[in-house]
Amino acid sequence: MNKRNTQQRRHLIVSQLKEQGELSVEQLAERFQTSEVTIRKDLTVLEQAGLLLRRYGGAMPIPQDFVSESSLEQVSKRKMAIAKAAGELIKDHYRIIIDSGRTTAALLPELSIKRGLVVMTNSLAVANALRELENEPTLLMTGGTWDPQSEAFQGQLAEQMLRNYDFDQLFIGADSIDLERGTTTYNELYSLSRVMADVAREVIVMLESDKLGRKIHNLELPWSSIKVLITDQGLALGDAARIEQQGVTVIRVQA
Numbered sequence: 001m002n003k004r005n006t007q008q009r010r011h012l013i014v015s016q017l018k019e020q021g022e023l024s025v026e027q028l029a030e031r032f033q034t035s036e037v038t039i040r041k042d043l044t045v046l047e048q049a050g051l052l053l054r055r056y057g058g059a060m061p062i063p064q065d066f067v068s069e070s071s072l073e074q075v076s077k078r079k080m081a082i083a084k085a086a087g088e089l090i091k092d093h094y095r096i097i098i099d100s101g102r103t104t105a106a107l108l109p110e111l112s113i114k115r116g117l118v119v120m121t122n123s124l125a126v127a128n129a130l131r132e133l134e135n136e137p138t139l140l141m142t143g144g145t146w147d148p149q150s151e152a153f154q155g156q157l158a159e160q161m162l163r164n165y166d167f168d169q170l171f172i173g174a175d176s177i178d179l180e181r182g183t184t185t186y187n188e189l190y191s192l193s194r195v196m197a198d199v200a201r202e203v204i205v206m207l208e209s210d211k212l213g214r215k216i217h218n219l220e221l222p223w224s225s226i227k228v229l230i231t232d233q234g235l236a237l238g239d240a241a242r243i244e245q246q247g248v249t250v251i252r253v254q255a
Contacts, residue, residue, distance in 0.1 A: 017061040024058035041128045079106040081253040094168040100152035101173035122152040159195045170200035176214035182223045184216035202227040209234025
């Protein structure tokens, strides 16, 4: 299958894992008549979207003990709805940053209809997925030191690379939000996120509402750095109003 059929192939991979359980990269490559490198890229993107679990040499479906099929479907729908709204903010020939994370990774299929994009990322998974797009954007990598917790590059080298450019938009997730302060994170390495925000004209936060209310002390981005928050309708109208008082545009999508 060529790039035009990438999404169809990935849908079939998820379906076959549900039907047959664990499958190897070799089996999937043979079944879809493509390379093992391509299958590994598919599995990385699908894992980022929460649709399967990677195992050594292959993948398996999400165990029902971990999450029910209906809740997984709903999470996927929320991510896709948030990603669609985020994609509508991107114009042809924009220069954008996409941070690592499952919710931001859901944005990637929305880029297939955009032309002339320049995309910077610190995520190998995002970079590999971008290379699968039909209208492949110009890809920039931050480089830096690999951080296993965030599954992305961090550190001073990554920050220096970012400061060499300017961007129209940053798309970034969060572990939670503090209604008074801004986005919060479990990760102690959040200085790169602030540099990303510094070099972007607009900062768009993509966040599913089930992450709201977590008590996390690390402030990642203050509201003063954020232009738009895109979430689903699980965010109460009253909370949305409090955030908008901070000068942030809140978009609540229907999943």
